[in-house]
Amino acid sequence: MPARRLDGTAWAERLRHKLEPRVAAVRRHAGRPPGLAVVLAGTHPPSEIYVRNKIATATAHGCHAVLHRLPETASVDEALVLVRQLNADDTIDGILVQSPLPAGMGTDAESRVFDAVDPSKDIDGFHPVNVGRLVQKRQALVACTPLGCATLLDREEIPLRGRHAVVIGRSDIVGKPMAMLLLHRNATVTICHSRTVDLPAICRTADVLVAAIGRPGFVTPDFVKPGATVIDVGINRVETPEAAGALFAPNTPKRTQFEAKGHVLVGDVHPDVADVAGALTPVPGGVGPLTIAMVLANTVTAAEWRLGLHL
Amino acid sequence: MPARRLDGTAWAERLRHKLEPRVAAVRRHAGRPPGLAVVLAGTHPPSEIYVRNKIATATAHGCHAVLHRLPETASVDEALVLVRQLNADDTIDGILVQSPLPAGMGTDAESRVFDAVDPSKDIDGFHPVNVGRLVQKRQALVACTPLGCATLLDREEIPLRGRHAVVIGRSDIVGKPMAMLLLHRNATVTICHSRTVDLPAICRTADVLVAAIGRPGFVTPDFVKPGATVIDVGINRVETPEAAGALFAPNTPKRTQFEAKGHVLVGDVHPDVADVAGALTPVPGGVGPLTIAMVLANTVTAAEWRLGLHL
Numbered sequence: 001m002p003a004r005r006l007d008g009t010a011w012a013e014r015l016r017h018k019l020e021p022r023v024a025a026v027r028r029h030a031g032r033p034p035g036l037a038v039v040l041a042g043t044h045p046p047s048e049i050y051v052r053n054k055i056a057t058a059t060a061h062g063c064h065a066v067l068h069r070l071p072e073t074a075s076v077d078e079a080l081v082l083v084r085q086l087n088a089d090d091t092i093d094g095i096l097v098q099s100p101l102p103a104g105m106g107t108d109a110e111s112r113v114f115d116a117v118d119p120s121k122d123i124d125g126f127h128p129v130n131v132g133r134l135v136q137k138r139q140a141l142v143a144c145t146p147l148g149c150a151t152l153l154d155r156e157e158i159p160l161r162g163r164h165a166v167v168i169g170r171s172d173i174v175g176k177p178m179a180m181l182l183l184h185r186n187a188t189v190t191i192c193h194s195r196t197v198d199l200p201a202i203c204r205t206a207d208v209l210v211a212a213i214g215r216p217g218f219v220t221p222d223f224v225k226p227g228a229t230v231i232d233v234g235i236n237r238v239e240t241p242e243a244a245g246a247l248f249a250p251n252t253p254k255r256t257q258f259e260a261k262g263h264v265l266v267g268d269v270h271p272d273v274a275d276v277a278g279a280l281t282p283v284p285g286g287v288g289p290l291t292i293a294m295v296l297a298n299t300v301t302a303a304e305w306r307l308g309l310h311l
Numbered sequence: 312m313p314a315r316r317l318d319g320t321a322w323a324e325r326l327r328h329k330l331e332p333r334v335a336a337v338r339r340h341a342g343r344p345p346g347l348a349v350v351l352a353g354t355h356p357p358s359e360i361y362v363r364n365k366i367a368t369a370t371a372h373g374c375h376a377v378l379h380r381l382p383e384t385a386s387v388d389e390a391l392v393l394v395r396q397l398n399a400d401d402t403i404d405g406i407l408v409q410s411p412l413p414a415g416m417g418t419d420a421e422s423r424v425f426d427a428v429d430p431s432k433d434i435d436g437f438h439p440v441n442v443g444r445l446v447q448k449r450q451a452l453v454a455c456t457p458l459g460c461a462t463l464l465d466r467e468e469i470p471l472r473g474r475h476a477v478v479i480g481r482s483d484i485v486g487k488p489m490a491m492l493l494l495h496r497n498a499t500v501t502i503c504h505s506r507t508v509d510l511p512a513i514c515r516t517a518d519v520l521v522a523a524i525g526r527p528g529f530v531t532p533d534f535v536k537p538g539a540t541v542i543d544v545g546i547n548r549v550e551t552p553e554a555a556g557a558l559f560a561p562n563t564p565k566r567t568q569f570e571a572k573g574h575v576l577v578g579d580v581h582p583d584v585a586d587v588a589g590a591l592t593p594v595p596g597g598v599g600p601l602t603i604a605m606v607l608a609n610t611v612t613a614a615e616w617r618l619g620l621h622l
Binding site for chain 1: 422438439440441442443444446447449472473474475481483487490491494497499500501502503504506507508513
């Protein structure tokens with residue numbers, strides 16, 4: 001029996017719909033809509049798509065969303081000046097600086113710029129104050145991707161208390177906050193990464209497996225306990241016949257898609273895992289739409305907290 | 312073959328000795344010694360002992376250490392006023408508010424008072440900024456007990472990279488920062504707690520097991536893989552013949568100590584684990600002295616960072 005499909009697109013739509021009265025309440029109390037500012041520096045095609053989706057979603061649900069572009073050649077100081085202006089702008093509740101920043105800004109640009117965002121407007125949850133408050137299980141703005149995954153697990157009523165959750169990947173953006181959200185839901189949590197010895201064996205002990213690695217089809221059926229819930233955070237574009245041929249047998253849906261279009265999106269989880277897992281997020285249509293919905297949710301939450309509406 | 316004894320007392324002495332040139336460098340650059348302020352509110356006999364040890368250690372190694380007492384009846388506001396004075400006092404590099412605060416201060420007193428400590432003086436590593444920066448593997452003041460455990464593992468050259476480390480306990484003070492320190496050392500890390508199902512089986516997969524539960528002798532030999540390293544964070548006082556009889560067989564050292572004195576200190580790890588583990592911290596004389604040494608180390612580190620000496 002193939003795994004139940006955890007439909008991120010459908011959940012994202014329901015979650016966005018549920019935010020509408022909260023958007024209306026912000027408008028009523030503040031006399032203005034929740035405000036989202038997105039900073040996009042340079043030209044990076046995937047970033048253009050992400051930013052467009054975030055702005056469109058926020059606008060479609062009654063928020064005021066503005067895009068601030070900086071040229072590829074902008075300095076860190078220009079980015080910092082812009083962030084400080086947005087911090088001071090009372091009509092802006094959420095500030096999102098799209099990663100990656102241009103390489104020319106230097107290696108420490110992201111931490112400097114992210115640290116400059118007012119923690120109360122930090123809807124990416126990247127500021128150390130928000131990370132620390134998440135760890136301490138206090139009110140915090142939480143990174144959108146792990147928050148989306150946790151919300152999906154909650155809404156799908158996947159049991160977590162006392163269950164073993166394994167997170168593959170220890171990034172600041174996904175792996176570590178994901179581990180904390182699972183811990184707060186009383187799961188026993190294991191964090192695996194590139195140095196982990198015998199990764200498949202550890203993953204096979206998971207009742208809930210979260211893959212956030214960035215390698216197409218890396219999690220194969222031998223990583224998965226029969227019946228486990230698998231959350232696939234990866235979004236990878238397979239573009240060569242060699243890669244597609246190595247990953248997907250002839251006449252499987254992904255192979256057929258590749259042959260039709262010359263490229264195909266695949267997560268970190270191999271499609272064959274659907275034959276073993278109990279429930280699985282598809283790629284696309286799983287974690288991705290939930291991440292975008294959480295940008296909206298965090299903007300509304302930040303507005304509520306700033307207004308003292310939702311404590 | 313009994314487990315190798317990881318001698319915290321001896322390591323603490325060596326670590327304190329190594330701090331002496333750093334204390335001297337602070338004196339030379341600042342014209343004053345590193346300054347430690349300890350806030351003790353109310354009367355709590357164990358706190359009196361901890362505070363006395365911390366002050367004595369700092370003083371013996373050339374720091375300026377001052378104890379500020381508040382009465383049992385002090386309000387949160389009085390504690391906050393004192394903390395703000397210490398924040399503003401340039402001769403003070405480290406501020407330590409001894410936990411627990413008097414119950415009369417209310418349930419949120421600790422988070423309010425700890426949050427008020429200047430993060431650059433937060434030698435307990437409790438401030439969300441320090442917790443977040445630890446998670447992000449950035450320069451941070453780290454809680455003394457997990458820092459002491461990690462330092463012990465480093466000095467004893469216990470292999471961590473790719474090994475499985477299991478932490479029992481998810482407190483803000485020990486479990487969660489300990490997990491992060493192990494993760495940063497490239498261990499695969501599992502966090503267990505009161506809701507974990509089949510705890511002994513999970514612990515038996517650990518190459519390094521850290522017990523931070525607060526239950527005397529809870530970790531029995533069936534929790535331990537032969538040859539594993541076991542770090543015992545617990546310090547529990549056994550005071551009744553029933554408890555001593557249930558934990559320790561006649562003629563074992565702890566039972567004999569209990570019979571001689573009417574009480575005995577025992578960790579979270581049962582003494583019989585010494586027959587299975589490869590290496591084990593004793594209680595007393597393991598993690599405890601290292602925690603005190605880390606109060607001194609963090610005071611010196613905070614002074615160096617505030618002076619720009621050690622970046």
